[in-house]
Amino acid sequence: xxxxxxxxxxxxxxxxxxxxxxxxxxxxxxxxxxxxxxxxxxxxxxxxxxxxxxxxxxxxxxxxxxxxxxxxxxxxxxxxxxxxxxxxxxxxxxxxxxxxxxxxxxxxxxxxxxxxxxxxxxxxxxxxxxxxxxxxxxxxxxxxxxxxxxxxxxxxxxxxxxxxxxxxxxxxxxxxxxxxxxxxxxxxxxxxxxxxxxxxxxxxxxxxxxxxxxxxxxxxxxxxxxxxxxxxxxxxxxxxxxxxxxxxxxxxxxxxxxxxxxxxxxxxxxxxxxxxxxxxxxxxxxxxxxxxxxxxxxxxxxxxxxxxxxxxxxxxxxxxxxxxxxxxxxxxxxxxxxxxxxxxxxxxxxxxx
Amino acid sequence: xxxxxxxxxxxxxxxxxxxxxxxxxxxxxxxxxxxxxxxxxxxxxxxxxxxxxxxxxxxxxxxxxxxxxxxxxxxxxxxxxxxxxxxxxxxxxxxxxxxxxxxxxxxxxxxxxxxxxxxxxxxxxxxxxxxxxxxxxxxxxxxxxxxxxxxxxxxxxxxxxxxxxxxxxxxxxxxxxxxxxxxxxxxxxxxxxxxxxxxxxxxxxxxxxxxxxxxxxxxxxxxxxxxxxxxxxxxxxxxxxxxxxxxxxxxxxxxxxxxxxx
Amino acid sequence: xxxxxxxxxxxxxxxxxxxxxxxxxxxxxxxxxxxxxxxxxxxxxxxxxxxxxxxxxxxxxxxxxxxxxxxxxxxxxxxxxxxxxxxxxxxxxxxxxxxxxxxxxxxxxxxxxxxxxxxxxxxxxxxxxxxxxxxxxxxxxxxxxxxxxxxxxxxxxxxxxxxxxxxxxxxxxxxxxxxxxxxxxxxxxxxxxxxxxxxxxxxxxxxxxxxxxxxxxxxxxxxxxxxxxxxxxxxxxxxxxxxxxxxxxxxxxxxxxxxxxxxxxxxxxxxxxxxxxxxxxxxxxxxxxx
Numbered sequence: 001x002x003x004x005x006x007x008x009x010x011x012x013x014x015x016x017x018x019x020x021x022x023x024x025x026x027x028x029x030x031x032x033x034x035x036x037x038x039x040x041x042x043x044x045x046x047x048x049x050x051x052x053x054x055x056x057x058x059x060x061x062x063x064x065x066x067x068x069x070x071x072x073x074x075x076x077x078x079x080x081x082x083x084x085x086x087x088x089x090x091x092x093x094x095x096x097x098x099x100x101x102x103x104x105x106x107x108x109x110x111x112x113x114x115x116x117x118x119x120x121x122x123x124x125x126x127x128x129x130x131x132x133x134x135x136x137x138x139x140x141x142x143x144x145x146x147x148x149x150x151x152x153x154x155x156x157x158x159x160x161x162x163x164x165x166x167x168x169x170x171x172x173x174x175x176x177x178x179x180x181x182x183x184x185x186x187x188x189x190x191x192x193x194x195x196x197x198x199x200x201x202x203x204x205x206x207x208x209x210x211x212x213x214x215x216x217x218x219x220x221x222x223x224x225x226x227x228x229x230x231x232x233x234x235x236x237x238x239x240x241x242x243x244x245x246x247x248x249x250x251x252x253x254x255x256x257x258x259x260x261x262x263x264x265x266x267x268x269x270x271x272x273x274x275x276x277x278x279x280x281x282x283x284x285x286x287x288x289x290x291x292x293x294x295x296x297x298x299x300x301x302x303x304x305x306x307x308x309x310x311x312x313x314x315x316x317x318x319x320x321x322x323x324x325x326x327x328x329x330x331x332x333x334x335x336x337x338x339x340x341x342x343x344x345x346x347x348x349x350x351x352x353x
Numbered sequence: 354x355x356x357x358x359x360x361x362x363x364x365x366x367x368x369x370x371x372x373x374x375x376x377x378x379x380x381x382x383x384x385x386x387x388x389x390x391x392x393x394x395x396x397x398x399x400x401x402x403x404x405x406x407x408x409x410x411x412x413x414x415x416x417x418x419x420x421x422x423x424x425x426x427x428x429x430x431x432x433x434x435x436x437x438x439x440x441x442x443x444x445x446x447x448x449x450x451x452x453x454x455x456x457x458x459x460x461x462x463x464x465x466x467x468x469x470x471x472x473x474x475x476x477x478x479x480x481x482x483x484x485x486x487x488x489x490x491x492x493x494x495x496x497x498x499x500x501x502x503x504x505x506x507x508x509x510x511x512x513x514x515x516x517x518x519x520x521x522x523x524x525x526x527x528x529x530x531x532x533x534x535x536x537x538x539x540x541x542x543x544x545x546x547x548x549x550x551x552x553x554x555x556x557x558x559x560x561x562x563x564x565x566x567x568x569x570x571x572x573x574x575x576x577x578x579x580x581x582x583x584x585x586x587x588x589x590x591x592x593x594x595x596x597x598x599x600x601x602x603x604x605x606x607x608x609x610x611x612x613x614x615x
Numbered sequence: 616x617x618x619x620x621x622x623x624x625x626x627x628x629x630x631x632x633x634x635x636x637x638x639x640x641x642x643x644x645x646x647x648x649x650x651x652x653x654x655x656x657x658x659x660x661x662x663x664x665x666x667x668x669x670x671x672x673x674x675x676x677x678x679x680x681x682x683x684x685x686x687x688x689x690x691x692x693x694x695x696x697x698x699x700x701x702x703x704x705x706x707x708x709x710x711x712x713x714x715x716x717x718x719x720x721x722x723x724x725x726x727x728x729x730x731x732x733x734x735x736x737x738x739x740x741x742x743x744x745x746x747x748x749x750x751x752x753x754x755x756x757x758x759x760x761x762x763x764x765x766x767x768x769x770x771x772x773x774x775x776x777x778x779x780x781x782x783x784x785x786x787x788x789x790x791x792x793x794x795x796x797x798x799x800x801x802x803x804x805x806x807x808x809x810x811x812x813x814x815x816x817x818x819x820x821x822x823x824x825x826x827x828x829x830x831x832x833x834x835x836x837x838x839x840x841x842x843x844x845x846x847x848x849x850x851x852x853x854x855x856x857x858x859x860x861x862x863x864x865x866x867x868x869x870x871x872x873x874x875x876x877x878x879x880x881x882x883x884x885x886x887x888x889x890x891x892x893x894x895x896x897x898x899x900x901x902x903x904x905x
Contacts, residue, residue: 050806072805079806085799089821098817099807143803150807361709364701368719368782371698372726375737375779378747382740426640433633441634448641453833454886455649456840458857459879462864463648466655493644548728555731557843558857562864569843572732576739576847583736590733591725598724 003028003063003186004049004154010057011044011210018044020210022058026203029184031177033197036207037233042190045207046156049188051075062153078147078185082159084139086131092118092142093127099150117145120179137168144176148183155180157189161196173200194234198222206230223279228351231277238278239351240318244268252276255316259293262346275351280310280323283343285333291342295320299337313339376591383584395585402582408571412560415484415567416553419491420546426492427499428542432534435504435512449500452493461490461559483563490559495552499545506541540604547601551594649883655876668877680854681881684839687770687855691777692834698778699785700827707793720790723783730780731843738776739848742767768849776848777838784837785830792826825896832893836886856882 002025011019019041026032034042047053049060051072060067067075086095096117100110118124121141131139140160147155157176161169177200180187191197197204198218206213206221206229214226225231232239245251247268250261254276261276268274283291297313297320308323309332322341324330333339384391386398399405434445452460468486470478476486515537519529535542560567572590576583659665672678706716741748744761752758766772796819804814820827842857849858856878862868863875 050802052802052805072802073808073810075806076808077806079803081799081803083797083799085797085803087800087803087818087822089818098804098809102808102813146803146807357708358710361705361711364698364705364709365711365715365719368698368702368705371779371782372722374748375741378741379737381747382745426636430634430637433630437630437633445634445637448637448645451645454836454883454890455645456836456842456857456882456886458840458842458860458864459652459882460645460648462860462875462879463652464644465864467648467651489640489644492640551728555728555733555843557731557846558861562861569732572736573843573847576732576736577850584740587733587736587740591729591737594728595725598721598728602721602724 002026003030004188005061006045006049006058007061008058009045009048009055009060011041011048011053012056017056018210019048019055022210022212024205024212024215026186026188028186031180031187031189031200031202033189033191033201033204034207035191035194035197035204035234037192039209040207041210042205042207043158046158046188046190049154050077050079050156076150076152077154077156078150078152079156080140080143080147080158080160082162084131084136084143084163086139086143086146088131091128091130092123092134095131095142096146096149098146103150113149117149120148120182121145121175135168136164137172140164140172141175144179148179148185153186155185155187157187159190159192161191162193169196176200198234206233208233225277225349225351228275231349231351236280236321238280238320240276240278240320242274242276242318244270244272244274246270254295254318255297255314257295257315259295259348260345261348261350263348263350265350266352277349277351278320278343278347280321281308282347283322283341284324285311285322285339285341286324289342291344293345293348294340294342296338296340299333299335299339301335302332304332311339313341376588379584379587379591383581383588386581395581396589399582399585399589404566404571408566408568411566412554412568415488415491416550418488419495419553420549422488423492423495423499423549424542424546427496427503427545428535428538429530431500431504431507432512432530435507436516446500446504449496453497457490457494457556457558458562460493461562464490465562477563483565487560487563487565487567490563491549491553491556494556494559495545495549498548498552502541502545502548503538504541506538510537543604544601547597547604551597554593555590652876652879653883655873656880658873658876660871660873668871668873669880671871671874672877672881676854677859677878680856680859681885683770683853684855684857685885687773687777688835688839690770690774691781691838692831694774695778695781695834696785696827696831699782699830700789702782703786703790703793707790708796719786723786726783727780727787730841732847734776734779735844735847738767738772738779742772742775768853773845773848773853773855776844777841781834781838784834788830788833789823789826792823796822828896829893832889835889839886839889840882 004024004026006022006024009019009022010017022041022045024032034045036042044053048055049067051067051070055068062075062077087098090098093114096114097110100113105113114127115124118127121144123138123141123145126134126138131142134142140163144160160176161173164172173196176189189197189201198221201218203215204218204221205215208227208229214221214230216224216226221230221234225234225237228239231237240254242252242254244265245253245258247265247270250263250265251258252261252265252274253259265274283289295315297315299311299313300319302309302311304326307326309326309330310321310323311333312319312321320341324332383395384393386392386394430445434441464486465477468474468476476482512534515533516529519533524532554568555572556567557569557573561570561573572583572586575586656668657664657666659667672681702719705711706719738746740746742760742765743749746767749760752760767776800818800822801814804818809817840857842855842861845853845855846858846861860875860878860882863878867875869875869878
């Protein structure tokens with residue numbers, strides 16, 4: 001039995017249905033991210049788990065127990081909000097102690113637990129500060145400690161990093177993941193940032209207009225996107241329109257060059273158009289590169305992005321981007337050069353709607 | 354959630370009846386002048402009263418003078434404090450809030466002793482002098498409201514940059530003041546002006562103790578001697594206050610959409 | 616060097632010249648009159664220093680007038696703050712239609728300025744001996760309001776009247792503060808196990824405390840200095856301090872001009888103390904604010 005079960009969740013605000021038939025089971029200690037653009041319903045699902053919204057249909061179970069009749073303050077859930085939401089009239093210590101005092105813990109036990117939590121986030125020395133005296137990153141760590149202090153059965157994180165600077169965002173997400181693994185707490189993390197989701201999750205749910213498009217490990221989501229939406233939302237991707245040459249032998253053509261796919265094309269006929277996806281990092285133009293397939297094209301632009309150089313080449317009509325790692329002594333392709341990109345045919349995915 | 358909404362409705366209904374019943378009652382009372390039927394006789398009587406017209410126009414003139422001189426005092430001061438003497442802001446703000454702490458009757462008591470006909474500045478020695486003193490006392494009363502609304506308006510424009518821009522184009526100080534600063538804080542000036550107007554029209558203590566024929570003392574006099582005119586006057590006074598506040602709202606709404614215009 | 620000093624000096628002089636009109640105004644019409652009264656309170660008619668005027672305040676009649684003034688001001692400011700707070704709460708957090716909020720705020724802007732003589736007329740027409748409510752209670756419910764001991768020209772009557780401008784003033788000042796309560800604070804408290812009551816007691820009210828207290832003290836000072844409403848309601852029969860002082864200014868009813876100064880000083884001290892309490896409590900409550 002899974003720890004957190006969402007079955008057939010529906011949610012409508014008036015005539016607008018924002019969540020459709022959402023099913024998901026989360027194991028104890030698992031870190032799951034809800035990833036999607038704003039308005040896809042990910043925050044609504046999170047708020048239904050917390051109890052701030054009531055589902056229009058479906059059931060939510062935590063540890064086998066139906067949550068419907070429980071108010072948010074009866075669910076024993078920890079939550080971290082996007083805008084920190086620390087109580088401004090309380091010190092760091094009092095903020096973290098809030099849930100413990102409400103639970104009726106005695107003072108000595110409260111103080112010990114607060115000390116432990118502040119140690120966990122390395123802010124023990126700031127216990128007497130007020131929220132306004134701290135940076136955003138520090139405030140969000142305190143909010144995390146506050147949420148974890150009463151030992152909740154589930155931790156919900158609602159875009160906790162999106163108000164922070166890029167650098168803090170990376171370090172704090174690593175810290176969150178470390179603490180989560182240390183405590184083994186079941187966690188649901190909502191984000192619109194695919195890099196964030198990929199880097200810290202056990203599993204990712206990619207959400208699109210109120211539905212779960214794909215549920216899988218970061219590796220699966222990135223390498224085997226199930227829908228065109230997942231493919232385009234997660235990572236950078238070439239979407240290539242190709243023409244079917246011979247369905248029986250999986251032959252298709254990109255621009256004027258014919259290649260053979262590994263995956264069966266399915267029920268199409270010659271002359272049909274199919275969409276293919278290719279990650280920019282899948283191929284290489286080095287002479288020595290391995291690969292059973294090659295495409296030749298003319299370079300139209302080449303941009304230096306630091307660790308990689310992203311080059312775009314024209315193969316007939318379609319334009320294909322590919323990345324090469326930066327190295328001293330490397331001479332990037334120049335505009336107008338003709339290059340050959342080698343890759344494995346199985347990297348070329350067929351995108352079905 | 355449900356009980357909360359019921360509680361909210363109860364609060365609003367209670368508040369509404371507290372506010373509206375006295376108005377209805379006042380209006381009803383003001384119509385009772387003719388025995389046995391409702392009529393507007395009380396209003397007719399008020400409007401035909403020479404003293405009403407005289408005291409009312411006296412108060413309006415005083416209100417306008419107070420507003421003009423109040424603006425001339427407050428706008429340059431608020432501007433100068435923001436531009437050149439930011440360290441004086443707490444002090445100036447404290448002074449402008451003093452009239453909220455010291456009761457009006459105490460302040461005017463001080464005037465009467467300090468500026469009587471035998472003092473070195475004998476404001477109360479002549480009628481014109483007393484009018485002048487009364488205007489200054491109205492300015493004092495409205496100072497907290499005037500200063501606040503002007504200062505708030507100045508916070509939204511960058512006074513220093515505006516001044517430097519004007520200076521770099523060769524503008525003189527009067528030009529900067531009247532062509533750059535005033536138009537930009539007009540919304541604040543106007544809202545201060547309407548509150549001042551409402552205060553001056555109804556003020557009783559100061560003109561009464563200074564013995565000037567203003568609207569406030571007139572109201573009190575009528576109240577002590579007549580039965581049906583006072584409620585009619587209360588309705589008129591309420592309408593005037595309402596009009597000032599409506600104009601104030603209109604101005605603040607208008608000025609919120611105005612800055613985009615060149 | 617000296618030339619530069621001279622320029623600096625000139626610049627400073629110009630800086631100060633800019634607010635000279637204001638300083639002059641403040642000295643002439645606020646500071647000097649107040650100081651004159653304050654010093655006068657410690658002088659006898661011959662101009663010698665004395666505490667006689669201050670001790671002269673401690674007669675039954677004057678103490679009674681201070682006491683009734685403080686009671687009316689306290690009652691009307693606490694009542695106004697309490698009711699005003701609930702009204703503001705109702706329109707901000709009570710889930711009412713938005714037109715109620717805008718009407719209440721507009722009306723409050725008017726009603727908070729509707730004080731003085733006309734307000735007295737309005738309440739005479741409402742709760743006076745022939746006022747509409749008095750008559751309706753008698754005719755519809757058979758309640759004779761004045762037989763129950765109620766009198767508009769009394770502590771309770773004056774308090775009810777003053778609350779007509781106190782409540783809207785509270786609504787105007789406290790509504791923005793209630794708007795400033797973030798939805799996330801409530802949700803954070805709730806998910807940490809707090810009930811609605813616990814949220815209000817431990818989070819919302821402590822956050823609002825400085826504003827509520829500050830406004831209440833402002834309301835106190837507001838009604839403590841008010842005279843016009845009481846004077847036209849009751850004539851000079853109801854001895855609150857401002858009416859006492861008014862009579863003293865008009866006709867030296869205390870037969871000692873310097874005792875009048877002491878009376879004024881007492882008023883300044885009381886409104887001053889209420890402000891000091893406010894500043895002190897606010898500083899304590901605002902440790903967590905920027």
